[in-house]
Amino acid sequence: MLKMKKRRLIKDPLLTSSYDYELPSELIATHPVHPRDHARLLVYTRSDCSITHARFDQLEQFLPKECALIFNDTKVIKARLYGKKESGGAIELLINRPLNAYTLNVYIKGRVKEHTHLLFDDNLTATVTALHEDGSREVQFTKEETLLRFEELLPILENIGHIPLPPYLGREDNSEDEREYQSVFALHEGAVAAPTASLHFTDELFETVCNSRPHAFVTLHVGSGTFKPVECAQITDHPMHSEYFNITDQAHTLIKSDIPLLCIGTTSTRTVEYHARTHELHGEANLFLHPNNQPLRVSHLLTNFHLPQSTLLMLVASFVGLEETHRIYHEAISQKYRFFSYGDAMLIL
DSSP: OOOOOOOOOOOTTTBBGOOOOOOOOGGGGGOOOOGGSSSSEEEEEEETTTTEEEEEEGGHHHHOOOOOOEEEEEEEOOOOOEEEEEEEEEEEEEEEEEEESSEEEEESOOOOOOOOOOETTTTTTEEEEOOOTTTTTEEEEETTTTOOOHHHHHHHHHHBBBBBGGGOOOOOOOOOOOOOOOOOOEEEESSSSGGGGGGGOOOOHHHHHHHOOOEEEEEEEGGGGOOOOOOBBBGGGGGOOOEEEEHHHHHHHHHHSSSSSSSSSHHHOOOOOOHHHHHEEEEEEEOOOTTTOOOEEEEEEEOOOOTTOOOHHHHHHHHOHHHHHHHHHHHHHHHHHBSTTOOEEEEEE
């Protein structure tokens, strides 16, 4: 009997369906690991396509001898608010990003019209000023009839707002999340989602890796668009969301140098790569990295495991290719790694 050689199915890296995979629900990390640097670490070496299993507190021994580290020092704000309309109907508001000093782009659960007033604790009111086809809304906040600037709103959010946990966690935020859904080096307020690779660092580990290598910070305020799945059949048709970024002088010096860069997270990666293409030091970044738009400056990546059909998974594929991305994720699933925001980490060398 003749045996036919099994044909290997090669996926098209430009098709969104090529980035799907099946994840057992029990592998979604709904709570953080304690201590945070005891998360698992999968190390993938591109030179020989090898996979090594380790723990995050062993990170130092895997870092290349010649590299600089780039961190994102954004700080998550309490961007979720629960309130009611003047008519009494309950609503939930999630801040996405400020559009200017007084106007914010938000998502609202509950039907609203232009000029609808939304009432919250602490005498805070939001007025809907515009509706968009993508489901987002524009609002302006007032307190006691005084229009608030975004920086004036932040301390009020700290008092009455909630940590905007990703929807796939399927639970309400608690006091643990106020500590754990924030990096130890978070500084500049503005993110509504954490740069999750950063969550694994303790103060001690952060100090250890920074003492042995050049390092610098960029800021990219992560928006809720980071969770938006790609809905187009072709990934290149996806309208990439934009987020505010700023590159410090120290980071700019490292980016201009010849030293290989290891970015801590997809957010710092996109910031550096956006600068590599535009030479801008601050503004709005909307770079979409995928196998047909590969990194120009970043050599190595530390990241978590990402949602199927997400731009973050496609960014990983821009480093290692689509087929190797699937092989890595299949290995992580078979080894029962924990996935998504509070999950385990992967280092690409």
